[in-house]
Amino acid sequence: MKIKLYILFLLLPTSLFAQKVTTSIDSTKKKIGAEFKLTLKTDVDTFSKVKFPNAKFFGSLEVIQSYKIDTVRNGARYELIKKYGLTQFDSGKYTIPRIPVLINGKPSFSDSIKVEVNDVKVDTLKQKMYDIKDIAVVDSPIGNWWIYLLILIAIGVIGYYAYKFIKHRQSQPTVEEIVFKTPIEKATTLLQQLESKELWQKGEIKSYYSELTDIARNYIEEEINIPAMESTTSELIEGLRKAAKQKKLKLSNETVDNLEKVLKQADLVKFAKVKPLDYEIEEDKKRISNSIVTIHKSIPEVVEENDELQLWNEQQKELARLQKLKKQKRVRIISTVGIVLGMLLLFVLGLIYFKGFDYVKDNFIGHPTKDLVxxxxxxxxxxxxxxxxxxxxxxxxxxxxxxxxxxxxxxxxxxxxxxxxxxxxxxxxxxxxxxxxxxxxxxxxxxxxxxxxxxxxxxxxxxxxxxxxxxxxxxxxxxxxxxxxxxxxxxxxxxxxxxxxxxxxxxxxxxxxxxxxxxxxxxxxxxxxxxxxxxxxxxxxx
Missing domain, CATH: 3.40.1000.10 (Mog1/PsbP, alpha/beta/alpha sandwich)
Structure with missing residues (x-):
């Protein structure tokens, strides 16, 4: 008796919780191409996991529609209803086989059902005949790739015109509103205009020193023919001393030293954020003004140009011109590439925001198994x-x-x-x-x-x-x-x-x-x- 009770106890959970798939169909007889609606029902508890098959064929019948699962709650249990639309385009008698439904990982099978597909009788004497329809236009299976292509073309066109715009801006010559007869006239006039702006009195010390030294550099470049604007402070002073010897200019060491002090002070203001005192700014202004006047007076009225020096000056100017062109070209390329990359980045970020990162990775970077699917x-x-x-x-x-x-x-x-x-x-x-x-x-x-x-x-x-x-x-x-x-x-x-x-x-x-x-x-x-x-x-x- 104990053995029988033990066996009964082991079998009891299976009998109580055995899952069953109920099978039904709307009709066992249909005409060719008509839809058989097959219904599978399972009655499970709330913790069960049910997986209905996803197949293209059930036996010899094609699955043309897989409907969504309907869920009906009955107390502590669920009734899951899954419907399939089946069809067959050849007349005859067919059997819908037993279909496995996975409940908690274990298959439960539906009942097999016999169905019959009948021919459609057509009376060609009474049935009106129609012409063959035109070819229907369907969406391309490759999706909306052309939209992305147009976006990339638009980005390329914008990048091209950005490059042309920057090049045009760089190629425009700087036009001076006032034409000066001599370099000394230009320098003294610009110094007077600079003082009238009162930049350093307004706290714009960096702008003041930048304009002050540019006036001096531009004067030296025009008057003595050395590349002062593109030279560093040490290069400018060295070139000035060399030009003074070769051109026999009467420049004292004190004049060159005063000019060098102002240029170094300007470097500290522009790059090291040094703020000179008011009296130091006044002294630097006087040094620049006196240096320009002294250089002008030291130039003889008739200077026999040394061929070697003239050649060196021309080479320096040509070198400076080429360096300027290279710099402009580099700026154009970097700016254009930056604009294009920025637009591409915004495009990709937009796709990630609206489509998700996986979409971008799978469609642009590529995914081997996605291609297989x-x-x-x-x-x-x-x-x-x-x-x-x-x-x-x-x-x-x-x-x-x-x-x-x-x-x-x-x-x-x-x-x-x-x-x-x-x-x-x-x-x-x-x-x-x-x-x-x-x-x-x-x-x-x-x-x-x-x-x-x-x-x-x-x-x-x-x-x-x-x-x-x-x-x-x-x-x-x-x-x-x-x-x-x-x-x-x-x-x-x-x-x-x-x-x-x-x-x-x-x-x-x-x-x-x-x-x-x-x-x-x-x-x-x-x-x-x-x-x-x-x-x-x-x-x-x-």
Whole structure:
């Protein structure tokens, strides 16, 4: 009695919480092309996870519409209602097979239903005939790529005109409003204008020193023909001393020293933010004024120009001109590139804000498995016993005999392997079939363990395994092993965390295996895996 009660206690939870899928259809007879509306209902508790299949075909009927799941709450339980629109374009009698619904990871099957598709009778004597319709215009499958192309072209055009605008502004000559007869007249007039501005009295000391030294530099450049405007303070003083010797100018060391003091003081004001006192500013103004007057008086009325000095002056001017042109060109390029990069950055940030970072990364940087999802898929049959499967690429036949041990090869009648990619790449799918020479008792758990162990020779490490039963849409029972592993590429010296799913089926003295591997967390790889698994159809071994 105790044993019976114990067995009853073990079976009680299963009977109480057994999940059931209720199946119904709006009609068992339809005309060609009409829609059969198939309804699947499950009654589960609030903690259960239910996953309805997402397939293109249920048996020989095509799924033309997968409706949203309706949820009806009944106390502490939910009734989930999933509807499918099915159709068939050939007349005849068909069977909607048992459809697996995963409830908490375990499949529960619907009832199979027989339906009949009838021809549509057309009386050509009474039916009015119509001309063939024009070709319908559909949206391009490649999306709105032209919008992005136009945006990039617009950015390029804006960058081009920005470059031309900056170049035009730089090429415009500086026009002096007042024309002076001599350099000394120009310098004295500008000094008087500078004093009338009262810049340093208003606190604009930096602007005052900048204009003061520019007047002196410009005068020296025009009067003595040395590149004073482009020279540093030390270069200017050295050039002035050299010109004084070569041109025999009567310049005292005191005059040159006073000029050098003011130029160095101006450098400190402009670059070191030094603020001279009022009396120091007055002294610097007098030094500049006296230096200009002294230089003017030291120039003889008739100066015989030394050919070597004249050549040197011309070379310095040409060098200064070329340096100025290079600087202008560099400014144009940097400004244009900055404008274009700024607009591109705003464009990308806008896409990230409205579309998300994943959208920008997948569509502009690229994603290999996304290309597989959106590519043209192939539905084909591989091996013996045959496996019909839909894949994003055609699987290539591989030589599997080399990987078999000699003792195992003696027991196998035929083995075939078809594969795309490898476990070291972004995505890998392998389909293998084998048949034995003699009758064997297959243990799918051990077969899964042996298969995963063979992956270690390909670079797999730290394999974590979970197993569960798996049924195809035709009701063929098998085993599913899934989990994560680390793919180690010894050549490149890097490792990648991968997710794998392995299906095994043993029937009629044959073994059929399907392996899917993709990077962990890859949503596109997950979509590929689900689509492949939903398409699996098996054939019996011959």
């Amino acid at each position: 959106e590519g043209e898929w192939v539905f084909s049959e591989y091996g013996n016993p045959g496996i019909k499967i839909e894949t994003p690429k055609v699987l290539k036949r591989m030589d599997a005999s080399k990987s078999l041990p000699k003792d195992a090869a003696a027991l196998i009648k035929d083995m075939q392997l078809f594969e795309y990619g490898s476990i070291l790449e972004n995505f890998n799918i392998a389909v293998s079939t084998l048949s034995y020479k003699q009758e064997v008792q297959l243990d799918l758990d051990k077969a899964a363990e042996a298969f995963l162990k063979s992956l270690e020779s390909q670079g797999a490490q730290n394999i974590i395994v979970k197993t569960e039963n798996f049924d195809t849409q035709q009701g063929i029972k098998g085993k599913k092993a899934y989990g994560t592993m680390t793919a180690l590429d010894k050549i490149k010296g890097k490792s990648t965390k991968m997710y794998y799913e392995l299906l095994l089926f043993g029937q009629n003295n044959g073994l059929q295996q399907i392996l899917i591997v993709h990077q962990e967390g890859d949503k596109y790889g997950q979509q590929i895996g689900e689509r492949i698994l939903n398409s699996v159809e098996l054939k019996m071994a011959q």
